[in-house]
Amino acid sequence: MGLKTPLYHSHVLQGAKIVDFGGWEMPLHYGSQIEEHHAVRRDAGMFDVSHMGVIDLCGARCREFLRRLLANDVARLKIPGKALYTCMLLPNGGVIDDLIVYCLSPTAYRMVVNATTRDRDLAWIRRQAAAFDVIVTVREDLAMIAIQGPNARDKTLTVLKPPQRPAALELRPFSGAVFDSWFIARTGYTGEDGFEVMLPAADAAKTWQALFDQGVKPAGLGARDTLRLEAGMNLYGNDMDENHHPLESGLAWTVAFEPGDRDFIGRGVLESARVSGGRELVGLLLQERGVLRSHQRVIVDGVAADAAVTGDGGGAAAATTGEVTSGTFSPTLNRSIALARVPRTANPTVQVEIRGKLHAASIVKPPFVRHGKALISV
């Protein structure tokens, strides 16, 4: 039997199809993942994300430690409550995990890491933390619910105590605050407005029900994946992993090279990679029917001669290949979209091999969809 979140029984009662996800028994959908997807884009949906790891860090040198541990710079978090998206890297630049770190106070931070990487993350963090006297606490006592969509915040406010509502309403994007034993943040993984609420496990089921009674639609991992991909957000294990650095994973924007004297783990390798170019993660829009899926081969023409030499063809005219890292059917665009790691090219289109046949796909800049609106023309 797999691990179960405090909301497992709520999912079963609501008719969820349960699947294994990194050892957790999680809801894939509650009937139709496309309807759940649309509910989040048009109204409000909620996800059980209690399987993710919540890790609290505290100590006088906590900030110094995180400036070493993370590729983005927590010095950017000037006021308590602010959040930062970042990668945690190996010395060779490979991505151990991507995570959100919240500043709780100058000496206390909270990280939310992926479920599938949680144990390895912890081992790595503890090893690095020892030299900084930072105390690492895993918050197994917390559940987490993400409420997302244009009406998500309004509906969530109704389940809070009346005195808490004004402060929750005032939360700025990408920041959070403590409300008694709850932590509420205006963050998410869907490209919509909303909250992520960390709360005691004992409060989880009744809060889930209260949100449901407000018309918030339960949504499973299936919709979570199509929503995040439309929003152009990476999934750990697909679009980034220990074998690829952030610059070839579409995450250059999360690496803080300034100030130049901050010696974060992986910096040396990234400094070289910055100069040499290499592959990049791009968005793809399939021009015809069919569905792009991870590991499909991408054929790229018009790769510059110096780049092609390292490819499998050699020579200026040779096609080189890349790979779809995440692909799906976009319910909002009614077309298939993907992220793919490809050699740098000036060509606007590539060919993707789907079930033995080549299909044309345009290179587009993610996000594909944000705040309910298509950002690319189909």
Added chain:
Amino acid sequence: MSDIPSDLRFTQSHEWVRQVGNGAVEIGITEHAQNALGDLVFVEVPEAGRILRGGEACAVVESVKAASDVYSPLGGKVIIGNSELKAQPELLNKEPYGAGWLFRLETHPSTDDVALMSAGEYAKYLADAAK
């Protein structure tokens, strides 16, 4: 097993066959199959006039999760494909035994034809597979 209509016959690859008279049949995929696939996003049906052998892959159903071939259990000539599915693939999720039919076939019996199960046999087949 209320969702296995007793007037249909079934294959191990989860297609169903309905006799519509004069040697013609209607073919689709079962409730079990649509449920396993999840929300369908594209359905490709065979064109009228196409000659099929029994057991030949002739349609593709693609869901958010995966693409699957559909096999014609019987040989014959395609009378018509269900063109409604092009615009509304979700019909197959909602009514797999009704509006979600895939194609109609004028059968030409041959030794390639796949053995078909009754509703009771198919129910037992599903139950055994779930063990």
